[in-house]
Amino acid sequence: MKIYLKNMVCHRCKIMVQSILEELKVPYLSINLGEIDLEVTLDSGKEQELIERFQALGFEWINDKKSQIIERIKTLIIDLVHHQDNTLKSNLSTYLAEDLLQSYAVLSTLFSEVENQTIEHFYIAQKIEKVKELLMYDELNLSEIALKLQYSSVAHLSRQFKKVTGFTPTYFKKLKDKKRQQIDKL
Template identity: 50%
Template sequence: MVCDRCKKVVAEELEALGYKVLHISLGEAEIASSGNEVDMDTVRQVMTDNGFELLDNRKSKLIEQIKVAIIELVHRQGEADLHINTSDYLSEKIGADYHHLSALFSSFEGITIEKYLILQRIERVKELLVYNELSLKEIAHLLGYSSVAHLSNQFKKVTGLTPTHFKEIKEDKRKTIDKVHDGAKL
């Protein structure tokens, strides 16, 4: 779950199954224990029907934690130190060695953490371009790019379009966060 709409759907579906939802945050849901055992097969099927994957093993949960941490980093970059070291951030946030996290992520996702971060940043750039409230220079600064040229080159490498051309087109401008690395050119 990576957005408020996702959290709402998960809460509604769990409540429809008769569970009391205590807390939902990015990547996890906590339900009240009613003494009855949770029917994980039913929960898994309902979540799958809604486009979610139920993560129940330790490595999958760790991958989800990495993704959530990267998404949070990209969306708060304008508020935080723009030159934060991603490996230090992830190690501290997740409490594990970065080299272990990197190897695990690459083996499960088929791309490196660095490429996933770039893809998330480009999706954030797309979002900001669609809002049309900031100049490209302001977006580059907000997301910690060294220059507009660096942002533009990375944007074109990933999307095949310049940021200016992207702003001009009207259809299929963005992907949902959970689909960011599907079919990426990087």
């Protein structure tokens, strides 16, 4: 049985989910961002208990197919940008279509209808949050950040950053109150 959870965006989330499953003695095959593969089908009582425990941690149980697809798109992009160093071997549309086994046109239309933004805008928002994070750490220069996030140039990164945030990366770095957003709120 597969369970899909919204707002499960990092390794710590996986650890918290694993802890709940083990505490409630629910056998599982795997835990991935946004998706849990259980060994057994749950009875309604155990399912309700899991729903309540997950909700207490800020996770949302997703039942309908459209929401599952949208959450999977978000999870793939978040994982790509924040956990895999944005290493795409093909373009984003091909990556998503191959993973979800659906045409990108269908995925894009569904995502835009429900989220009121395109997949591309969501992807850019995630990349800009990653740029903010890297600027705050102050370990990489702009050229290294552009390379790490697969921007074609520092100028492209800077233009996109300014378009999204209203600041140049250099000015953002100087701000005392750097405004970052939670990944699951983008």
